[in-house]
Amino acid sequence: MSHRHRILALAAAAAALIPLTACDRADGAAPAGLTVVATTPEVADFARNVGGTHVTVTQLIKVGVDPHDYEPSPADIKAVGDAAVVLENGVGLEEWLAPAISSAGFRGPVVDASQGVTLRPEDPHIWHNPRNAKVMVGNIAKGLSAADPAHAADFATNSAAYTAQLDDLDRDNQAAFDALPAADRKLVTDHDAFGYYVDRYRLEFVGSVIPSMDTSAELSARQLTDLVAKIRATGTKAIFTESSLPPKTAEAIAKQAGVQVIGGEEALFGDSLGEPGTPEGTYLGAERHNTRVITAALAGR
Structure with missing residues (x-):
């Protein structure tokens, strides 16, 4: 079975799931704020730091899972369909995302966190340079602000505070290697x-x-x-x-x-x-x- 056909099959399975949408959780409570889907653990962590209490983040690729081998589950595709915003690492890391978005029927914004990063050939691991992480955080803040303008000031404040921590990380790393x-x-x-x-x-x-x-x-x-x-x-x-x-x-x-x-x-x-x-x-x-x-x-x- 081709990768595209596997995604379509998973989408069909997602449609058969017992409804558990962003606004119909098992505990009966609606999620807080903007419903965000982030592909990787790193992008999800950035989103939580920028979004704070104004977002609910669903992370697709779980901790310890090799992103190069990842394939979305029916629940993952359903989460994409229910999202207000989808955040991706970009640089070809998520080759599965476009067919998953199509199968989920998602028509909202997809934020590519890599925009503006100076890339190495065919290398998607951009987050390992904290300076690149700053660019990613900035892109995520812009994407969240566009989707939820009422909280744009908070996203900007959170982004600035987290960017300062990224600068501290970069300085500490440099000192350790020096x-x-x-x-x-x-x-x-x-x-x-x-x-x-x-x-x-x-x-x-x-x-x-x-x-x-x-x-x-x-x-x-x-x-x-x-x-x-x-x-x-x-x-x-x-x-x-x-x-x-x-x-x-x-x-x-x-x-x-x-x-x-x-x-x-x-x-x-x-x-x-x-x-x-x-x-x-x-x-x-x-x-x-x-x-x-x-x-x-x-x-x-």
Whole structure:
């Protein structure tokens, strides 16, 4: 079955769901304010910070789910159909969104949070540079204000306050890497999700366990041998696994290369955030976690 046909089938299943719309919840209470659907955990977190009490945000891609493999459920399509505004990361990350919107019959505004970001070729992981996150937050604030002009002033105030926190994050990240010798700023990750982060903080990207942005790709035997050799030759100190990907291959490569593998609770948040209710369940907390883990390992701590 094609991807388009799967979306259509899910839309049919969504239509058969017991009604549970934005204004007909199980507890009988209407949602607060503007009904917003956000595709990714990062975009949803930005929307909650900008919208505050004036929005109810439904996040489609749940924590720990690989966004490259995500397909909307019937409930997700129904949520899109019930939304007042849809927010997306953009840059091709949500290839499934257009057919889902069509199948849901959604005709409202779709806000592409990536508008105005300087892009790396075929790399949708724009949020890993806090300066890009500021642009995303600005786009979301504009989208929410257009949909709910009565609360535009509050959205602007919330956006400014959150942008100040993004500036703090950026300064702290820069200071952490400035404390590392340039020769130690070498990064090997599960997949190539940290390009914007690498560029922002002037790191050297040695390679990735998965040789592309697509998490379904695999290293050939030659690529694996070359990566092990490059890790050894460059003196790279660690391989960093990611929270939404299995660590087995990274562990095998680290063993061959004679370096440590960083995983478990220290795994990086590459495509997702941490569990809701934890510090890492927010964008700011996840990014601070990433910088703390990376700099500690590269410093040999």
